Amino acid sequence: MGAPFTQRRASLGWTAALLFFVPLATYWSTIFHRYGMRDDYAILREAREEPGKILKVCSSIGRPFYGWLLETSTRAAGGIDGLCWMRLAAAVCLGLLGSSLFLLLVQEGWSLPIAALLAASLTLTPSAQVIASWAICWPQALALLLGTGAFALASRGMRCPPGARARWGWWLLAALTMASATLTYQASGLFYAVLLAASLTVRRDDTLKETLQRMARHLCVMGVGLGLAFLTTQILYVTGVFTRSPRIAFETHWLSKAGWMVTDVLPHVLALIVLDDTRGTPSVGYLAMVVLTLTTVTLGIVLEGRRAGATGYWRWLLGLVTLSGAAWCVSFLAGERWPTYRTLYALTGVWTVFFAASLVNLGALRPSRGQQLATALLGVFAIAGALLGHRQSFELFAAPQGRELALMEEGVRQIALAKHPRVFVITARQNDTSAPLRYLDEFGSVSIDTEWVAKEVLKMLLAERFPDVQERNSLYRFAAGASAPEPRAYDVVIDMRRLRQAGGDFHAQLDSHDASSRKDVRSTQ
Template sequence: METTRTLRGVPLAGTAVLLLLVPLCSYWETVFHRFGFRDDYSILREAREEPGKILRVCSSQGRILYGWLLEMSARAAGDIEGLCWMRLASVVCLGVLAAAVFLLLIRAGWHPAPAALLAAFMPLTPSAQVLSSWAICWPHALALVLATAAFALADWGMRPGSGRLLRVGGWLGAVVLMAAATLTYQSNSLFYVVLVAATLVVRREDTFKGSVQWVVRHLCVVGAGLGAAFAVSQLTFAAHVFTASPRMRFETHWVSKAIWTVTNVLPDALAMSALDGARGAAAVGYWLMVLGAVGVISAGTVMEYRRIGPAGAGRWLLGMVALSGAAYSVSFLAAERFPTYRTIYALTGVWSVFVAAALVNIGSLLPERGRKVAIGVLAGLVLSGALLARWHSFELFAVPQGRELQLMEEGVRKAVLAKRPRIFVITATQDDSSAPRRYRDEFGSVSIDAEWVAKEVLKSLMKERFSGTADVSKLYQFAAGPKVPEPKSYDILIDMRRMREARP
């Protein structure tokens, strides 16, 4: 793929600036809609009333920087209205990610058009949609940017002609940034591997042995960063600064975990923009996307073999197997089996790279028309991805969560503190969701399905309405449960099950 300085007359710097705006355009409605999502509410209260708790809890899971960033930002946000600024921070990070990926792809040797389209797709995946819609996840997006910066430094140090000082400095800087990304959110620090994959597929002048050595050097940087972060966490546990969470356990059943990963996680990464948990026609579309991605990548690998020979096909197979494993390594090593989109950003990115590169390879069959068709297909994927990103984030996060908040607000408006009202909240079940689709604890899920969430939401709203009261929680009585209470046991009844009435 040849490198040029413009993309249809637009300077590369201008293209990078436009890519900054892609996630803003897609998630704008979601960012500024009035809603919170599950533990957004408790984090707001803890940042204000229990300083240090968020840092301790996050650090117990090896996420020291995440805890610090989350506590500071939640304290600055202050209330439900302020959550939009945390979501905006995530979207800004995703815009920076898209621009940085584009520039790195150009430096690696990608043609500007596919490079711009692949970079534009990165902040539109279902994983990105979760980060843009869940306020407390904004540091996850920052971890992606840190990992990208780590790759840029390491790759700069590895380039031919780099002096010893530059090489060592690049490596050390990359390890430090990788450690910082890992201490923010472990699985997203592995986005580094996505850039390795994107560079690997265009290293056609290299031998297979040279490609293996180059990949190993980058994986050493990744391993060193992960190891440094792990060592820092263990030191804090040993020094009793923080206490390790029971979740900090390693997987011991490797074979069953591998089978589970291939059957439960890999399809979500291959489905690109299509969302899991669908039914009917949407489920058919999901599996068609999975099969389509497999077919495109297979054809692209065959084309690489025809163009370059065994070294080319071997390079691709190396990337698909080794880099996919590396991209999911943290979650694979953890003794948990709960597939969520917020943990597969890097894995989705690796397979997106191979889909884009395979389309370009297939398009090379017809030098002129084929290339235009390949770019058209990529553009179609990005356009559909943008539309789905907007719909998923708004209709499966913002709108249903906004409805939950509105039901709680109806009850709060009835409260008269002078009478010390008894407020009972009938909690919902996940089947009561007003969203047209649902996937686990992310898309379309219900927040107020437990007493602790109802308590946090009610306290936030009461504090918001009676802002002049020092401790508003002492001026009302709260209870919650899944069943209707005795009529005389409450003054205000908030029935969260009513949200299902708004289901399409």
């Protein structure tokens, strides 16, 4: 018996190690591409010139840990080229998340191949792509890890004998970890619900009562953690340590919010690995994935009812509805309505788990080769997620943002500070994006569409080109707007509307400008 046990431990170790490298391999080209994304530029400057500001701003919206992590890491990054290390930190956290998920899934009872493919898929969703591609989002990946850790600690407490003091100790530690995740990024801490969904779907012999009791205990741990985080922020506001932001407002029209969730949020979740495009009607692939997910999960619930009777049916149905609510509860309670992918990670994860479990149920229709069929189908899903993740993170984040930066660098090379130039940036509109697809302020969006972003990018690039010049910002006059200025009113005009020009020659030209600008920057240092 020793040899099989040792072999299984080795398989677990090697698989966990392999899963760690999945996000790194998927997002590698994006991580080390030279670019920044909207707020990246301002936060780089603020970390250096206005110490404490980032912490105060993040704390004002209930994320003090996020603020500290972001300010510390951005100060260490130093400049645009240093943003890659923040993106690398996100990918490392996602790799650790994949490894942790795999080990926890196996511990809960999932088969090794299904657990590995499911864990990999959960690090390749559009939500994960945003976190890996946007430097300032890296603390969100850490919050995902903390939410996962909270579940692991709570589960450890569940295994203690009833009434044992150790059980309460583990649960308290789990609640504190959940609170830490919430104080980092509220929506990411709710990833706890994804593990709870995985536990529910794999425990096929539990009664409805046992399922409800188990869910209730875990949801209590989540609730206590959320409550502790909320109480902490309120104390910080009341004592004057930080000022509460007007953005912290609770939803007052709950029925309307629930309807909006079904029509404007849930379809993005059901599409799993396929992106929506806010510029037009959804693509055929997007709609097909929504239908496929709904059909697969519905069949999975029906087959569970067929296998275990009404108990199985209600266990899955109640679990799906309850855990979907738990995974999205912060966004539901918040007054804002902004369905970004970075806030949908936990909810997408819950549906991905039920999708995978439903594939297992479908495979069970063929006892002889059903397991292999389910594994193959989930493998295709994971591979598709990896290919889309690699392509979308680069083509919708790194490449278009790199082109924006290259256009600004092209203009900066025309600036001679000794002549006290007048610089005007014609800002782009969101429809000017060079990306083939756009979704809100994430995939394919334009960064330099406002004066403040243009100003921050210009400051960063001038600091790179003239590192030894003192008081650089006083040596030129800056203005920006959506329309071209009067002729000869400015010495240097940077037209960001050129992004909308089509054709590979234009993109190749910008890429060559990007390469030459790196050389210019190195030569001045």
